[in-house]
Amino acid sequence: MANLTIRNLQKGFDGHQIIKGIDLDVKDREFVVFVGPSGCGKSTLLRLIAGLEDVTSGSIELDGREITQVTPAKRDLAMVFQTYALYPHMTVGKNLSFALDLAGTPKAEVEKKVAEAARILELGPLLERKPKQLSGGQRQRVAIGRAIVRNPKIFLFDEPLSNLDAALRVQTRLELSRLHKELEATMIYVTHDQVEAMTLADKVVVLNGGRVEQVGSPLELYHHPANLFVAGFLGTPKMGFLKGKVSRVSSTGCDVTLDAGATISLPFTNAQQSVGDAVTLGIRPEHLELAKEGDCQLKVVADVSERLGSDTYCHVRTTSGEPLTLRIRGDLASQYGETLNLHLDSTHCHLFDAQGQVIRKALQAAA
Numbered sequence: 001m002a003n004l005t006i007r008n009l010q011k012g013f014d015g016h017q018i019i020k021g022i023d024l025d026v027k028d029r030e031f032v033v034f035v036g037p038s039g040c041g042k043s044t045l046l047r048l049i050a051g052l053e054d055v056t057s058g059s060i061e062l063d064g065r066e067i068t069q070v071t072p073a074k075r076d077l078a079m080v081f082q083t084y085a086l087y088p089h090m091t092v093g094k095n096l097s098f099a100l101d102l103a104g105t106p107k108a109e110v111e112k113k114v115a116e117a118a119r120i121l122e123l124g125p126l127l128e129r130k131p132k133q134l135s136g137g138q139r140q141r142v143a144i145g146r147a148i149v150r151n152p153k154i155f156l157f158d159e160p161l162s163n164l165d166a167a168l169r170v171q172t173r174l175e176l177s178r179l180h181k182e183l184e185a186t187m188i189y190v191t192h193d194q195v196e197a198m199t200l201a202d203k204v205v206v207l208n209g210g211r212v213e214q215v216g217s218p219l220e221l222y223h224h225p226a227n228l229f230v231a232g233f234l235g236t237p238k239m240g241f242l243k244g245k246v247s248r249v250s251s252t253g254c255d256v257t258l259d260a261g262a263t264i265s266l267p268f269t270n271a272q273q274s275v276g277d278a279v280t281l282g283i284r285p286e287h288l289e290l291a292k293e294g295d296c297q298l299k300v301v302a303d304v305s306e307r308l309g310s311d312t313y314c315h316v317r318t319t320s321g322e323p324l325t326l327r328i329r330g331d332l333a334s335q336y337g338e339t340l341n342l343h344l345d346s347t348h349c350h351l352f353d354a355q356g357q358v359i360r361k362a363l364q365a366a367a
Ligand SMILES: Nc1ncnc2c1ncn2[C@@H]1O[C@H](COP(=O)(O)OP(=O)(O)OP(=O)(O)O)[C@@H](O)[C@H]1O
Pocket: 013, 014, 018, 036, 037, 038, 039, 040, 041, 042, 043, 044, 045, 192
């Protein structure tokens, strides 16, 4: 079992508060990803869990046992770093067995565990090599193997794929997903890459400025972001944002008159909304389309296009100068400076209040 409970965790360095009161539950066998921009405190939070930093206040419990003050070696956690941190003068086999040898584990058991880790990670043919004779991907697999032999309650990963090239990142990402299932392990994984977060996680924790912005499954966060930050952080190309004002409110929805010139009827509202409120409408690139005859809602000017073959990312600007991106299946040869007529799928729009908090769909409960 491995259930981690974090309550009101705070950490300051030199009087600067970096982790500002975090509450979080990690359940047994969950793959939890911390994601957020550089400097938001992801590594610090992971290091607090590992015991590599002392907390300023708050508590960390593992399976009901308080471990806030327990030394790292006694926490039953294993950390894998971006920089691998292998011993250069030892063979792969010795790197894998070192921690167990040090702990006085019987030789037969060490051999069994190393063989098992080598099998899972396909390191068998490499056991006699030194780290410098390995590729980056192989080194990272050894670093992961070193964690596996320790049979930790929770694996902690800090950007383990950052030093790999693009193709190897994708491959190693899939291997990690497989490993999580095969080992039935509990994993906490730090990344600033939202694609890694979306593809690996059972649960994503979006961090910003030392606070949790939102916790949920990847698709919950994608389809129901709680605020502008999460909406803008997850998804490539990014969600487009259009500023406007509420121009009509009814019991089932509202109209928003955009600075870009259009008025859009939306099926959401909340009790606090009133006419004249400043709002931001969010729309993902896949929910914008070229208007058919007569259903144009928004005129925009084409900027550059990215033609990928399978899709075209068409970057445009509204008359108010706000950038938007359309994702169109197949190829679209738009001309730079050309006027395009767009249709917005209002059921897929998101609406945020002046504080950046989402205005939820009024019709969601009935749907
Ligand atoms: N030992 C330290 N002493 C002082 N400040 C620190 C220390 N460690 C981290 N910080 C500060 O805490 C903040 C968060 O750092 P952290 O390494 O947790 O960010 P991160 O989210 O992992 O970023 P990145 O994506 O760049 O790795 C940063 O402003 C950093 O400068």
